Amino acid sequence: MATIKDVAERAGVAPSTVSYVLNESRPISPETCRRVRQAVEELGYHPRASARTLRSTRTDVLALALPRTDGSQRAIDGRFAIDISDAARRLGYDLLLTTAQEKAEGLRRVARSGLADAAVLMAVDMEDARIEVVRELAFPAALIGRPADEHALPWTDLDWEAAAFLAVRELAAAGHREIVYLAPTEREVSARRSYALRGIAGARRGAQQTGATVRVVHADGDPARQVPALLGGPAAPTALAVQHGLVLPDILTAAAAAGLQVPEDLAVVAIGSLPDHPSGREQPRIELPVETLAAEVTRLAAAAAEALREPGASPPAQRLLADSVGHLLIPPVLLAEGGIAGPRSR
Amino acid sequence: MATIKDVAERAGVAPSTVSYVLNESRPISPETCRRVRQAVEELGYHPRASARTLRSTRTDVLALALPRTDGSQRAIDGRFAIDISDAARRLGYDLLLTTAQEKAEGLRRVARSGLADAAVLMAVDMEDARIEVVRELAFPAALIGRPADEHALPWTDLDWEAAAFLAVRELAAAGHREIVYLAPTEREVSARRSYALRGIAGARRGAQQTGATVRVVHADGDPARQVPALLGGPAAPTALAVQHGLVLPDILTAAAAAGLQVPEDLAVVAIGSLPDHPSGREQPRIELPVETLAAEVTRLAAAAAEALREPGASPPAQRLLADSVGHLLIPPVLLAEGGIAGPRSR
């Protein structure tokens, strides 16, 4: 492996000169430049990341702290991970994955060993062990998900409350009076997942404000069994708002299997559906803006890393830092090509 | 940030002694051990990864080279990424994500800057630019996906050929004579995706061996439109084998919407479905063994990294190395709780 010394020797200059040329950290004469670049080329030289980091205390790596979740969630988390990786690269960072265990030791280890300049925390709950970790270590971080303490750290999130409210309001506006809000699972609620709590709150507000009956039901992980049960019974709903990116297709399948036409017999609005799902079916929906969230949270994390490099950014200043870096609550957008169908008049 | 020197000072020993204690690279008296550990604790010391790497030329990081794919595949790729991250951690590695661009510069950069000890290449095609890169750089690597040149590098994959064959054979055994094989898209085939080509080959072999009529149709990304078209017509199939992890629910919905009962009117077998999908419906299927593939490919990559550390492992030995490290073709397992339904007698 060629080192900067080899390059310097070959180009007939000092090692530091090579460094200056490559980092453009100082004006260098065109001729020297040319010679250096040629030597680099000929030797196939590439700077060693570890040496650079040791010297400069920057890694150009961001850590992504995934929550520990079950298999099905991993598809969504992974989707984010890849988009965040893209976003990071565009800002000049690589992305290191850490899957959180009980006490976020992965994140702690990465932060303390100086493997990354900042962290992105995915899918944070209202309270989240990872938040404690980054604050304790004064490690720059940005979150996807809106924590209970909104001012502790920069974050981005879809406005789930507004999204659920919007879905209910639009269904009510289309004439529906009996609506079921299919919320995340009980488990997610008792884990105090931010999106779950806020979504339910939004649905409740929608009920209150429209006067429609909104029954909040938790998904139980088995749409094929649960959906028919919901739709039968005396007060059969005419509309369903579903807050679960993955199971929407299964719900449609279940409805179809139960002999219901969508949307004639049952209007369905999806909240937080994944973009790019290859179903041709254009369902009314509020999409989870994965790409936007990924780009924003990455920007915030990178900004936090930069800010900490400025002289005078002492640890106690981090709370202030968070506020100055800012938050981003993304307003929901309802996509409904053909409008929302009303209830079948009967 | 505390350094090894600080710890040494506090414990009243030499820096090297601290190193010995922490790495257990030499017997140290219990008393000294205790004092060192206490100092470590009190100062919150953690060795700096960059310094350790600079010294030892090992990073304890694996790189994951994702293919550039469109959004829908990202859910699957991401699922793998997270499982691989878990597997890596279990072997003592962290995982660095790189999303491949045209010429896999990401991977190249990571390899050359010494950011990782080995790479895992996800979703490799029959021919794949990333393979050239790792071979050219003599960078240890393992693949998910079975490349055309099977002996160049270690790999793991589901045996797609056998999977498709098995699906067709079982459908035929259940009495079906008119079967549609819904294969990956044309685009995937012309990109020479390994799973697509091999799956189709397996379906063809199944047809040949069972005498059933198997029509191979490429998914066009819009099940709601495509499926009814497939199921109508003069020679309506009684069974469908679907090689596409994500669209299965949409296909079931489309079938239901077309007035077909599954499985009475149409038997459906899914090939390469994602595990843990929260659809309650127990569909006959051959699951993509994500966890197994992730664990195996990680093991292979780590082994390749270790092997290259052995003295005498010169670059020309890498091909041999690959063979000694080995491959793993995972046999398909058909999951069909209630057996596979036969065609409705008519």
Add this chain to the structure above:
DNA sequence: CTGTTAGCGCCTTCAC
């Protein structure tokens, strides 16, 4: 505009 020098933090000989 370019060269020299010192050290980032760690590990590993080598000497005691």
Add this chain to the structure above:
DNA sequence: GTGAAGGCGCTAACAG
């Protein structure tokens, strides 16, 4: 059983 010293590859401070 312990300590001192050197160097991994790079960059920033200090000459010239």
